[in-house]
Amino acid sequence: MGTQTVFFREALNQxxxxxxxxxxxxxxxxxxxxxxxxxxKVSLGMLDRFGPKRVVDSPISENGFTGLAVGAAMTxxxxxxxxxxxxxxxxxxxxxxxxxxxxxxMSGGQFSIPMVMRGPGGPAxxxxxxxxxxxxxxxxxxxxxxxxxPSTAYDAKGLLKSAIRDNNPVVxxxxxMLYGLKQEIPEEEYTLPLGVxxxxxxxxxxxxxxxxRMAHMxxxxxxxxxxxxxxxxxxxxxxxxxxxxxxIARSVAKTHRVVIVEEGHRFCGVGAGIADxxxxxxxxxxxxxxxRVTHTENPLPYAxxxxxxxxxxxxAVMRAxxxxxYRL
Amino acid sequence: xxxxxxxxxxxxxMETGVITAWRKQVGDRIxxxxxxxxxxxxxxxxxxxxxxxxxxxxxLVETGQEIAVGTPICILSATAEEDIAALRAQARSAAxxxxxxxAAPAPQPQxAAPAPQPxxxxxxxxASPALQPVATPLAAAQAVAAQAVAAxxxxxxxxxxxxxxxxxxxxxxNGAGRVRISPFARKLAEQQGLxxxxxxxxxxxxxxVARDVEAAITGGAAMTLTGPPPAxxxxxxxxxxxxxxxxxxxxxxxxxxxxxxxxxxxxxxxxEDLPLSMMRKAIARKMAExxxxxxxxxxxxxxRMEKLLELRASLKAQFPDVRISLNDLxxxxxxxxxxxxxxxxxxxxxxxxxxxxxxDIAVAVNTDDxxxxxxxxxxxxxxxxxxAAESRALADKARERKLVxxxxxxxxxxxxxxxxxxxxxxxxxxxxxxxxxxxxAGVVREPVVxxxxxxxxxxxxxxxxxxxxxxxxVAAAEFLATLCGxxxxxxxxxx
Numbered sequence: 001m002g003t004q005t006v007f008f009r010e011a012l013n014q015x016x017x018x019x020x021x022x023x024x025x026x027x028x029x030x031x032x033x034x035x036x037x038x039x040x041k042v043s044l045g046m047l048d049r050f051g052p053k054r055v056v057d058s059p060i061s062e063n064g065f066t067g068l069a070v071g072a073a074m075t076x077x078x079x080x081x082x083x084x085x086x087x088x089x090x091x092x093x094x095x096x097x098x099x100x101x102x103x104x105x106m107s108g109g110q111f112s113i114p115m116v117m118r119g120p121g122g123p124a125x126x127x128x129x130x131x132x133x134x135x136x137x138x139x140x141x142x143x144x145x146x147x148x149x150p151s152t153a154y155d156a157k158g159l160l161k162s163a164i165r166d167n168n169p170v171v172x173x174x175x176x177m178l179y180g181l182k183q184e185i186p187e188e189e190y191t192l193p194l195g196v197x198x199x200x201x202x203x204x205x206x207x208x209x210x211x212x213r214m215a216h217m218x219x220x221x222x223x224x225x226x227x228x229x230x231x232x233x234x235x236x237x238x239x240x241x242x243x244x245x246x247x248i249a250r251s252v253a254k255t256h257r258v259v260i261v262e263e264g265h266r267f268c269g270v271g272a273g274i275a276d277x278x279x280x281x282x283x284x285x286x287x288x289x290x291x292r293v294t295h296t297e298n299p300l301p302y303a304x305x306x307x308x309x310x311x312x313x314x315x316a317v318m319r320a321x322x323x324x325x326y327r328l
Numbered sequence: 329x330x331x332x333x334x335x336x337x338x339x340x341x342m343e344t345g346v347i348t349a350w351r352k353q354v355g356d357r358i359x360x361x362x363x364x365x366x367x368x369x370x371x372x373x374x375x376x377x378x379x380x381x382x383x384x385x386x387x388l389v390e391t392g393q394e395i396a397v398g399t400p401i402c403i404l405s406a407t408a409e410e411d412i413a414a415l416r417a418q419a420r421s422a423a424x425x426x427x428x429x430x431a432a433p434a435p436q437p438q439x440a441a442p443a444p445q446p447x448x449x450x451x452x453x454x455a456s457p458a459l460q461p462v463a464t465p466l467a468a469a470q471a472v473a474a475q476a477v478a479a480x481x482x483x484x485x486x487x488x489x490x491x492x493x494x495x496x497x498x499x500x501x502n503g504a505g506r507v508r509i510s511p512f513a514r515k516l517a518e519q520q521g522l523x524x525x526x527x528x529x530x531x532x533x534x535x536x537v538a539r540d541v542e543a544a545i546t547g548g549a550a551m552t553l554t555g556p557p558p559a560x561x562x563x564x565x566x567x568x569x570x571x572x573x574x575x576x577x578x579x580x581x582x583x584x585x586x587x588x589x590x591x592x593x594x595x596x597x598x599x600e601d602l603p604l605s606m607m608r609k610a611i612a613r614k615m616a617e618x619x620x621x622x623x624x625x626x627x628x629x630x631x632r633m634e635k636l637l638e639l640r641a642s643l644k645a646q647f648p649d650v651r652i653s654l655n656d657l658x659x660x661x662x663x664x665x666x667x668x669x670x671x672x673x674x675x676x677x678x679x680x681x682x683x684x685x686x687x688d689i690a691v692a693v694n695t696d697d698x699x700x701x702x703x704x705x706x707x708x709x710x711x712x713x714x715x716a717a718e719s720r721a722l723a724d725k726a727r728e729r730k731l732v733x734x735x736x737x738x739x740x741x742x743x744x745x746x747x748x749x750x751x752x753x754x755x756x757x758x759x760x761x762x763x764x765x766x767x768x769a770g771v772v773r774e775p776v777v778x779x780x781x782x783x784x785x786x787x788x789x790x791x792x793x794x795x796x797x798x799x800x801x802v803a804a805a806e807f808l809a810t811l812c813g814x815x816x817x818x819x820x821x822x823x
Contacts, residue, residue: 287512
């Protein structure tokens, strides 16, 4: 088994390339995915490899090309839609919610929509309020969509391949801040199932549920937790819909304390839904109310200091973990 | 000028109290010396007379709720219309740390520190130091966001801080008898057969959390085995049983409790959990403390009772209105014996022993709620008639729960008489800080050796429990010898 060291963005590129080699029905469409090789170079080299019929540069028209992809999927193709930023998917929200998510149901099971909508999402560095939306919970809210948010290059590749092969519309949100992460991954082909989470750090005192960049942030906190004498267990669900609640519940049954970390807002956030599932399954296992660390209730400011103050920080995670352990 | 009334300390040992009834209503005028409420302390139900006049504006706690001394209970104002918003806010902030302010008499370092901002988990990173220099723009951004959508957007309110370690009162804001416990701590306690109602929580607002249960299991403190854990299907809890009054009312005897729901468990005994009355809590705390910290030893003597019984019979015949009981005679006999043996009439106070000149004799009285020990003062200076009258009055007050602290505080020696229950001999637990307690058993007819003959005699066992830190065995024996001498020759009472 050989290994290779790749950037997160390269892992995504490999996933798309492998799947397009494997299945001629798969194609990529989006703004600047072809000749510019992608705004974030995720589609680097793909136009040269697959030609303009399978790597399609679209006009600036998210509503148009998302609708096009839904139609293509209905006819049996497997489109990958790249949003230059997930903030722009809002322009196409009706296609995503009313068409992609509902067609299988409304056609009585006749038309499945095997498409992937992917691209960078979440707050980046000082891109201001309109380009820093966290929309995980919006997509996770609607039945009919799967929602995937990987936190490592290894997960990103394996999950994107599964997303492309899945017969349902999959929203695949890549955190822009993770694109530059390097990781050793297998050279051989592999896939990871959607809806299966992973215990990334094993511990016994407190379960931290985090995904995407937040899982990455919490992984970096392992030495800090060791210094505090707290044995932390990090569960990354990787897919927030369907959610691997069984994995989370097993961890909670062991630790009895939970902190949920997300970059999105508190009210109606993904963590609210996860907390509800935990309360329903694990009430008698909890020794403390579930603690949540979230984006503050404000549009994300441009200014660096208050941008940082608005987002979950390692200090806030540690504070929440101590609160859950009654150690504040 | 409005003012905040707090839970008063109505006895030196009172740490928490329960308002059993308000005697005034909101809007009523109250004058100095009028009764605002009836408060159940660890010893009795007492009238709370106010020392301020004004209009009753708002009750801050509910009846039946156990609250720490010092917790705001009521707002009074000089005029009926006065604005009390500020006081209400003050009461609310005071209410989050009732246990800390009502902490044990010896102030602890933690309790002495000025109350900080509630050290609650603020889920928003906004509280991080990085925010400080730029607080205004962020606050503005949040304010703008909040204009569109109001209430649910706020972060959850901070939790009350945990009570200071070692403080006694447990605030129970959710109503009477409610003990806060985390779901997992509760499961853990029930798996271990531990009575968690008796535990002291260290979580926010006194919540019992897993570590408290674990400490109780490993430390054995406050541990009560309630039998094997019941099957999950039928697990009766205090809350689940109908008809259980909160702690404010005397716990009903088990057999007359609401349709008992015995847990039909395979191999396990059914049980029910009864809430503790204030008195039961006080007895539990005091008895455990005495038995665990005082080195008890017992000395027993059998005493002939014929002459004392004769004396009582002739008193009864000649003064039928006086009604002197055998116990009254024993009280008097003890007072005389104590005067001759002051070492028995003492208290061990850690760095010194206090000996009392007068005999203030506490007499254990059984009530529906439990045992209480009203005190007969200066018995050595009182005649039998006065002793009998006072003793009867105190016992009646005790049974009606009308004792005031002056009735039961202090005391230099205690008598516990179980003669009327057919007890042959028993040991009593010392009523601290007193050094000795006398356990009086029943009078029995039995064979006794008299010279070279066996005759039928009337005898009684007296067992003196003594605190060995203050009293040695010989002193106890000498006291008992004197006491028995008086009982066997009661004319010496006249000396």
